[in-house]
Amino acid sequence: MKWSIFKLLLAGGMAGMTLLPLCAQNDSIAPAVKERRWDKREHLRYDERWERLKPTHLKWQYAGGMGLNSVGVGWDYGRRCQWETDCQVGFLPAKYAEKFRLTFTVKQNYIPWSICFKEHWMAEPFYCGLYITTIAGDEFWKKEPGRYPNKYYNFSTKMRPYIFVGQRFGFSPHHDLVRHVSLFYELSTCELYLISKATNKSLSMRDILRLSFGVKVQLFRDE
Template sequence: MSWSNFKYVLLVLLSTSLCLFGATDDNELPAPKRWDKRVHLRYEGWERLKPTHVKMQYAGGMGVMSAGVGWDYGKRRQWETDFLIGYLPPKYATDLLFTLTVKQNYIPWSMSFDEHWALEPFYCGLYLTTIAGEEFWKKEPGRYPNRYYNFSTKIRPYIFIGQRMNFNLQNSIVQHISLFYEVSTCELYIISKATNKSLTMKDILRFSFGAKIQLFKK
């Protein structure tokens, strides 16, 4: 995978670092809302680079299975940035292939039902996935002079919406475990739908699910 393919990743990493280091002080946190009990547990200095959670996800255009770490920020942890590595087994390609995904999540609401259960009824975001392999390209190769292929097969941007259910553990290591599902699509599917009316929503939408483990501040 060439270095140029990671420029998008570096841009997101830079913006994430600015958000992490630009977080407000603890005394600026608002009082907890009746339903939304989220409070950001802030690190100090370089400790802000420590991941706040780990994630595992099945499907979603980032391989059959992917896993990685992420960081949350914002006064109520409403923003998350994840970095995930996935794989595509040989049965779906010519060889075992790996993917790299940078994912940005926005979680505007959280509803706490009791001490243990909380629902995030809606969240959304976008992610960028790149895949290793010489058969994938960022720009159309010269062997296609008529430009039949106008989309990169190596880099794919997605948008998504989803829901999460949280179970609070409140132990020394794990704060809560979340189960989530997402519905996503990419620019190729959207343009294909616009130019081919025979395609249904089932043809352009992708369903995925996974788990998130929220870590306590250490």
């Protein structure tokens, strides 16, 4: 992972923050029904409440502390679909551990804005969130086993909380099922890395940050 990627991420976020007020100033629609011409996100209109349980998107992610590869479904919600909740299942091949492992992740994303270019292209220059990952296996624990001295291990080996920032870029195809397809990358770190950084000044940001990337497929084009 290159440190320049982290600088690029920050620059993209600042650029998006600069565009936000400029676009808002050109919006002449009343505040109660305010629409952003540069932000085309909107909710699907379901006829039945139970239909809201249907996932709104699919995701595939490489790395990120949730296995070598992970796939899952998610739901977006909020006034501008700025919130997302994902549930993903991943795997870690035996060559990266003593044996094949499954991982399970619950992920919460916050996407403050989306910028559309022309008709089919869009960018989310900055988003952030957190997720919790757990790994299958009896040898991992949530609480310290009694065979170890008290507070010998001050962290769980089974569950790991992460925070992250990222960017997404996508396009909208002419398809009834798929609303748009986005490519994304994220920089993440967990509490164990942050504690190590605080107690060991020799560690650099490269040592505690992890790069991941993936694909999001937004489903069910609204008619």
